[in-house]
Amino acid sequence: MLLEVSTLAAGYLGQTVVQGVNLEVSPGEVVAIIGSNGAGKTTLMRAIAGLLRPMAGRVSLAGRDMTRWPAHRVAGAGVAYVPAERHLFPAMTVKTNLVLGAYPHRPQREALELVFEIFPALKPRLQQRAGTLSGGQQQMVAVGRALVAQPRLLMLDEPSTGLAPKLAKDAFEALGSLKGRGMTLLVAEQQVPLALSVADRGYVLENGRITLEGTPHELDRNPEVRRAYLGVA
Amino acid sequence: MTGGRLPARLGNLVPVARGRAFLPILAAGVLVLVVPQVWFADSEYTTSLAVQALAFAGYAVGFNLIFGTTNQLFLCVGALAGIGAYGTGILSNHASLPIWVGIVAGTIVAAAVGGLMSWVAVRRSLGVIFTGVLTLAFSFAFQDLLFGQQHLTGGSTGQTLTAAAASLADNQIGGYYLFGAVVIGFLIIFRLLQISHFGWAFRALRDDELAAELAGVNVARYRICAAVIGSAMIGLTGGLYAYSEGFISPPTFAFDQVDVTVLVLVAFGGLGTLLGPLIAAVVFAFVDNALVNSGQLRELIYGAIIVVIFLGFRRGVPQTLGAIVRRFIPHDKVGTRWRLPLSVRQRERS
């Protein structure tokens, strides 16, 4: 198992937002966490990424306990997290943003080549400041910056945030091609059809707890999921 | 007033029930009145310390109104006080006008200067630090002017207010009551503003400026009003100080003498609180007095006290002590009306 989360609880200011979460990601697998707004997806992702200290439970990467590691150490161990707000370095060029992804090393040539293959639109904009890019382009830089680190696990929180439907679809297509290259992905997303389009497996998060788990096919056929998330009566 | 139609969120912010709003001021007033009778009325030295403490309390209340409620870091308290003081001195010495004319004029000019700086800061949407440095620059420029315009200010030797010498300078306890009355007056104004519609606008402003603006609070107007009123308080205190001392010189209004002290007082007493500045002024008068004999070590000890106080009591000493007391008294007995809305409490803990 690459990522193993067991009985995890996390929240803010002593109030739990997610609890009792068990979750696994195997190498090469694409796993989706779906749930409505406020279900706790971001809290869960932040707790795994080390941005939020879990209140209970365990997070381990390839068998190594990293429950209480700070975010920069989690990143250094090969988990790249792309938050919904992206958090680029706005006054730096696209190129510097990408190069910083490999911190503290120099970026590998093949890592940069992969980024340009997935996001060819970035290549002509390398010298542009990240803060001047459109939302879709910023999303590409954010994912690109994470890829330059050559992560063992790539985590994305709501990659469709702030993107027009067409661009959101493009973003998930890019994730699909990463999947084709063997990348391990953990994606939190509230647009369930998009999420299930790339996932091998999905978890449904409701009110801070995992209520369902299954393949896209199983989830797609589940009447609860269909009613709550797919808008089918 | 608009009391009935407050949005729910702002409704939470009204700080104090109206009936009891002035009780703390009344208590403070009684103390100011009684303490000298039972303690120091006959000691000239103690009285002058008390006058000093009350003058600084006056500055601190004004600064607290500007910074503590509307978040404008005015690092020119000394300069504004200097405007009041030198306005008084120059008009009485050079134009032979009655002292009170000088005090009034000095207060008005200080209010105008403070209002102007606030207007500029608001118009250019300067942040806290930038407002701080702008006013700091003014502070230093004002000092340079005091030294440079010798024919008016007396330069580094200072000037004696000949007209004041006979009246108040010899009558220390009179000065004490004058400052006591002024500080109590300031506190009443402060509280009146707090319980008026200004009050919740201020609170909303501190809580979340953008939200306040979206809710229709005219942030700019409240800022400038607070700056004008606060600067007038500081200018008036400065003018009265010149009157009561009978002598003024540039160091009395220097940044490191006035602004640093006032910042420490307000931070110590708790930003935006009613009695905090007064309590802090009294406490630091004792600290100062205790350190009088430590000579060269005075500055070191003073610095160490500041560090320890701020490490231990991050939200202001009275607040922290209050929190400790509350821990030992059943919660419901200590008026829940002091509880802040959830969003504020959360921010304070994070």
Next chain:
Amino acid sequence: MKAVILDGIILGLGFGLLGVGMTLVYGLGGVLNLAYGEFAVLAAIVVAQAISGGMPTVLAAVLGILAAATAGVLLDLSLMRPVYRQSTGHRVLLGLMLTLGLAFVIEGVLTWRDPLGGLTISIGGKPISILGVPIAVGSVWAALITLAVGVVLLVFFAATTFGRGVRSVIQDELGARLVGISPSLVRTVIFGLSGALAGLVAVTQSMTSPLTVSGGFNLTVYALIVSVVGGLGSVAGAFLAGILLGIVDDVSARYIGSYISDIVLLGAAALTILVRPRGLFGS
């Protein structure tokens, strides 16, 4: 006129270096270090003591700079820890008050141990002619050292991995953590660098005019003004602001007169803030 501007540039380079140490620390976490100038004074006293103890001047200067750097690191590891645990709004005030207290403590210790202490490094020799303007040897050395350090700093922040890491923390701390940068480690290093810069300013300034124990607070204020005018967090901005203010100061001192020049300098600073409310290079 040429001479005045050249003098102003030399003065301004010093201002700029002073501003860099202040601006970096602010950019990294919202703390304005009011003890900054005292670090310079601390370095000056160490250098003076070492020289009077018989140490060669260069070695003594290095020792002084190291002492100030150590003071910076210690400040970050002790008093600054609770500050960085605060939310941003409370951080500014707590940082101001704690460093203010520390400034009193350092100045108190120095005036207690060595009330008349100060540092003057005199470098002999005939004035050197630059563009036909004779300039004192000490000023030339001070300007050259400052210029060299300035260039090294600019290259460091633009082109090295750690330098880029520092800038990334200034621009988006959370983003920096996500690419594996530890903001607290960066802050500790930069506090040390900031102390070292204060120490260096003490050394270069004492080549042109004496630096005394009571001069610390003025250095802090100048650093504050320069860093704000340049745009908080910007190294290039601090240098540009320093040079501009240096020229303004020298020109007004020469053509308008003594005390007005300070007012003109402060006025120029205020004006820049008003024209560009985030500073010359502010984002």
